[in-house]
């Protein structure tokens with residue numbers, strides 16, 4: 467698996483140099499000049515732990531959560547004060563974990579961020595289905611939240627049982643969603659679960675759009691090595707057919723494909739914390755992507771608090787990009803939206819995309835992975851499947867390896883990917 471990602475990396479970066487992450491870190495984050503900057507805040511608490519979930523989280527306790535939020539506020543001030551003027555950012559996303567467990571304190575966090583940042587495209591939050599009650603939604607709306615994403619995973623009992631999740635009532639969710647409106651109501655599903663059929667997935671998609679969602683995300687199941695999930699991933703051919711069938715179905719229903727695995731039924735419904743040119747992440751395990759570097763905060767809540775108490779950033783590892791590394795990072799995440807605009811690439815790097823990757827783009831066109839319309843390279847259905855397929859390798863060779871180490875060590879000295 468790592469052979470495929472290593473060869474791809476060497477070919478696209480035209481270098482044998484791996485991605486080298488080290489624990490030496492900068493106290494200053496050069497974000498002031500970054501365009502299209504997003505914000506992300508990680509709240510790592512859950513009511514119970516799901517065995518398939520790779521994210522950084524622990525069981526909720528009010529005391530620990532309050533201490534964590536006090537520390538998070540300090541991190542926001544340490545970073546925010548580095549900008550000489552208020553910085554315009556696109557969006558703010560709260561993820562986790564189950565960030566609604568800190569609902570009472572979200573207004574404080576948003577206020578602290580607004581001292582330094584002007585948010586132009588709204589505020590999103592991930593919700594567990596148990597959070598979807600009218601009083602909680604109202605609290606979120608009052609705090610300024612405009613987009614919600616609900617982790618349904620499946621509406622069907624057999625897959626809820628497979629995933630170890632409680633069954634849920636789509637009618638109760640719908641009633642709460644009708645009481646309090648949000649610009650984007652997204653629902654997350656996991657696909658390619660053992661035995662899952664197109665009919666199963668179609669039923670879930672229909673239930674979502676008829677019970678309050680205007681956007682859905684269909685994530686392929688990833689079997690992380692460090693999770694305790696007993697589930698086996700689906701075979702390639704079966705996954706290919708399932709993905710193509712559900713994509714065709716959504717498009718025939720008139721839903722717009724807004725990214726590699728999201729569809730929306732409403733024009734401006736969007737939920738994506740990933741497709742940003744640059745972002746600042748706050749909280750344990752949060753990542754920050756800037757022009758020249760990628761950094762990841764420690765996964766240890768204790769060490770996170772200790773660093774901030776010393777007025778130091780909680781950075782665990784930093785990767786300093788070569789130009790080609792930054793380019794493939796840019797292209798990989800931009801391709802999530804299923805299209806790449808050559809004018810945007812040139813604006814970001816000051817070099818024409820064709821000059822850097824003309825050969826690869828021609829080959830991708832000949833293989834039927836992309837088409838060209840004006841300045842846009844659009845992914846075809848075939849291209850989207852292979853992106854999905856490659857993304858799985860990437861996740862297992864890079865994210866799985868890195869998170870596997872960081873869950874055990876707060877500040878690993880060095881990681882090469």
Ligand SMILES: C[S@@+](CC[C@H](N)C(=O)[O-])C[C@H]1O[C@@H](n2cnc3c(N)ncnc32)[C@H](O)[C@@H]1O
Nearest residue numbers: 518519562563592593594617654685686687688
């Ligand atoms: C941070 S989690 C979920 C938010 C919320 N705590 C919940 O459980 O409903 C974000 C999403 O990642 C997806 N996810 C989690 N583990 C996954 C895995 N192993 N493979 C694919 N998707 C996964 C799920 O769809 C989940 O809703």
Ligand code: SF4
Nearest residue numbers: 512515516519562563
């Ligand atoms: S899936 Fe959601 S609720 Fe389950 S452990 Fe992960 S973050 Fe927590």
